[in-house]
Amino acid sequence: MKTETFDIIKSSGEKAKFSLEKLRSSLIRVGADEETVNHIIDTVRDELYQGISTKEIYNRAFAMLKKKERHLASRYKLKKAIYELGPTGFPFERFIGAILKYSGYKTEVDTIIQGRCVSHEVDVMANKNGNTTIIECKFHREKGINCNVKIPLYIHSRYNDIKAHWDKDLKNSSILTQGWVVTNTRFTLDAIAYGKCANLYLLSWDYPENEGLKDRIDRLGLYPITVSTLLTNREKQFLLSRDIVLCRELIGDNFYLDHLGVSETRKKRILNEISMLCKS
Known part of the structure; x- marks a missing residue:
């Protein structure tokens, strides 16, 4: 039976067709050599069965990588490791602040900023080249939970309230240019569409393409x-x-x-x- 005919169960509970190429790509991404990649793929292929979960496939590949080289296994477990930053969202906020800091931003975590109507608790405030960005972090402990359009709608209204006061406050030496929403999971299509329309920057595990969390972390070595x-x-x-x-x-x-x-x-x-x- 071809591997493409096997159904696997994702963390969300949805069914999908198993892809050897996706597994291969994930192993190459963490730096595994060709021999290791082929050995893991051959082993996983032999152990496939209808309805196997992505968690089982991951655990098998992770165990084999750990035997080979532990730092490769560490890179492979990145997504799971971000979930382990819980149970509260504060370590995730600090983690996002650290990523921005090493990207050249001056950051503050967990600050209170006055809006025109009310004051707001902002997870991360980042400043670079005279421009300030306010960032809301949405941390989920459970896999398969996506951020729907309600989240960017809510954050956009907060951003507008803050900006209305910020622009009139003579004490502010920088320009408030954008609001961000960052999550360790994914955004729904409606959420992404609203973010684009409202000029709200969305950052998730794999969005934007090639600039998602996993890409930034790997590129900067900020694990x-x-x-x-x-x-x-x-x-x-x-x-x-x-x-x-x-x-x-x-x-x-x-x-x-x-x-x-x-x-x-x-x-x-x-x-x-x-x-x-x-x-x-």
């Missing part, structure tokens, strides 16, 4: 600490509670591993894993 395959969940939550959100932040503040009682041998393995990840 969340939750991608590590060596740190335990307890250790990751401890680091997040200390505002260590990025792998590269742990490299600079590795004394936190001493606070956790991590042995020198294991500490070296952890730092080696995340150093290779950031360099890749």
